[in-house]
Amino acid sequence: MPVRLLKEFEKLKASILALGVEVERQLRLAVQSIETRDPHLARQVIDGDARIDEMEVDLEEDCLKALALYQPVAHDLRFLVSVLKMNNDLERIGDLAVNIAKRALPLAETPPMAMPFDFQTICEKTEEMLRNSLEAMVRFDTDLAYGVLEADDTVDDINRKIYRFVEEEVLKTPQNITYFIHLMGIYRQLERIADHATNIAEDVIYLAKGEIIRHREIPSPHR
Amino acid sequence: MPVRLLKEFEKLKASILALGVEVERQLRLAVQSIETRDPHLARQVIDGDARIDEMEVDLEEDCLKALALYQPVAHDLRFLVSVLKMNNDLERIGDLAVNIAKRALPLAETPPMAMPFDFQTICEKTEEMLRNSLEAMVRFDTDLAYGVLEADDTVDDINRKIYRFVEEEVLKTPQNITYFIHLMGIYRQLERIADHATNIAEDVIYLAKGEIIRHREIPSPHR
Numbered sequence: 318m319p320v321r322l323l324k325e326f327e328k329l330k331a332s333i334l335a336l337g338v339e340v341e342r343q344l345r346l347a348v349q350s351i352e353t354r355d356p357h358l359a360r361q362v363i364d365g366d367a368r369i370d371e372m373e374v375d376l377e378e379d380c381l382k383a384l385a386l387y388q389p390v391a392h393d394l395r396f397l398v399s400v401l402k403m404n405n406d407l408e409r410i411g412d413l414a415v416n417i418a419k420r421a422l423p424l425a426e427t428p429p430m431a432m433p434f435d436f437q438t439i440c441e442k443t444e445e446m447l448r449n450s451l452e453a454m455v456r457f458d459t460d461l462a463y464g465v466l467e468a469d470d471t472v473d474d475i476n477r478k479i480y481r482f483v484e485e486e487v488l489k490t491p492q493n494i495t496y497f498i499h500l501m502g503i504y505r506q507l508e509r510i511a512d513h514a515t516n517i518a519e520d521v522i523y524l525a526k527g528e529i530i531r532h533r534e535i536p537s538p539h540r
Numbered sequence: 541m542p543v544r545l546l547k548e549f550e551k552l553k554a555s556i557l558a559l560g561v562e563v564e565r566q567l568r569l570a571v572q573s574i575e576t577r578d579p580h581l582a583r584q585v586i587d588g589d590a591r592i593d594e595m596e597v598d599l600e601e602d603c604l605k606a607l608a609l610y611q612p613v614a615h616d617l618r619f620l621v622s623v624l625k626m627n628n629d630l631e632r633i634g635d636l637a638v639n640i641a642k643r644a645l646p647l648a649e650t651p652p653m654a655m656p657f658d659f660q661t662i663c664e665k666t667e668e669m670l671r672n673s674l675e676a677m678v679r680f681d682t683d684l685a686y687g688v689l690e691a692d693d694t695v696d697d698i699n700r701k702i703y704r705f706v707e708e709e710v711l712k713t714p715q716n717i718t719y720f721i722h723l724m725g726i727y728r729q730l731e732r733i734a735d736h737a738t739n740i741a742e743d744v745i746y747l748a749k750g751e752i753i754r755h756r757e758i759p760s761p762h763r
Contacts, residue, residue, distance in 0.1 A: 367755075370755035401621065483721065488714050529601070531597075
């Protein structure tokens with residue numbers, strides 16, 4: 318690989334990582350704003366999204382410039398296309414973190430209620446998936462990437478359970494429906510974030526193996 | 541543009557259109573499966589997704605090959621990247637149509653209830669947005685694309701109203717909570733489909749103007 322292209326790739330990798338760090342931070346704050354029912358913190362997350370949008374647009378333009386300038390092929394081309402896709406996934410996770418934070422505003426108006434017992438688990442699992450998908454990308458670590466794919470099943474399970482929880486609870490206290498709607502909304506956003514982290518992990522595997530694995534059953538021992 | 545590249549582009553355009561037609565069909569059938577509470581039709585949509593996944597993977601591989609082989613620059617490069625992104629959006633719409641169809645299965649088990657009065661509007665609006673975003677792409681028609689962006693506001697509005705509707709109705713009949721949860725789920729999938737159609741329309745505008753317009757306020761007279 319020519320030195321200039323190598324340098325360009327290092328720059329793009331640094332940019333996507335910087336975006337990843339920013340998005341991780343937004344997600345953490347969004348979850349916090351729910352836990353503490355803090356409208357001030359929620360607004361901070363909502364306002365912080367503009368910065369992420371900007372980083373995403375800049376990174377896409379840098380990728381397009383690199384594509385046009387260096388006209389990479391084979392692995393280098395796949396790398397650039399993967400960065401384009403990860404960029405897109407990270408920006409979407411930023412949007413979903415905003416959706417979570419937005420729920421903190423009406424929640425702050427409802428009577429305080431304990432979050433379901435698995436709330437912390439789904440938050441931690443999702444944050445971990447995001448962190449590991451980025452880590453997998455930096456280190457081209459396919460084992461870590463497969464781990465993200467497996468973790469997605471756990472998040473999906475927890476998300477399914479919340480529906481049953483709400484179905485039961487609404488019968489006891491229908492007047493709390495607003496709270497329950499927001500609760501389901503928050504779990505759903507977390508599940509969607511986990512899906513995007515899964516996309517990133519799939520791109521890492523694609524990059525390492527040159528094989529598109531999405532839409533496929535993962536063979537054991539990985540699943 | 542060299543003749544071979546032109547031919548390749550025509551082929552890619554035909555492929556993305558074919559995918560679009562297939563996805564439109566899936567969405568129409570999914571909506572029908574809800575309207576008629578037909579589990580058989582719902583299963584048809586669920587099974588039909590494999591075909592869409594296949595088309596998406598093939599199209600992505602064709603795009604990567606074209607990128608590597610012709611090393612396009614400027615507008616041609618943007619076209620290829622746009623096809624990659626639209627491909628992704630269409631595949632996601634296919635997934636969301638499956639999510640809608642999946643709701644028809646448990647709905648078929650709940651006592652028959654009339655869908656809210658705006659159900660047909662949100663379905664028609666969303667289907668129209670998808671159709672127009674594809675049409676805009678084929679004809680490079682930015683006016684049509686801006687129309688899709690505007691329609692997205694209507695879909696968002698209807699989706700917001702369904703929450704208020706459920707909040708009111710659950711107080712009257714909490715025992716219908718399962719129906720209400722699926723109802724909200726269906727509206728939300730339609731709203732997400734409208735978002736993906738908006739992405740496609742934004743890509744058409746990007747392609748025509750060479751300018752990334754997402755995350756920006758649309759200036760009047762368009763909004």
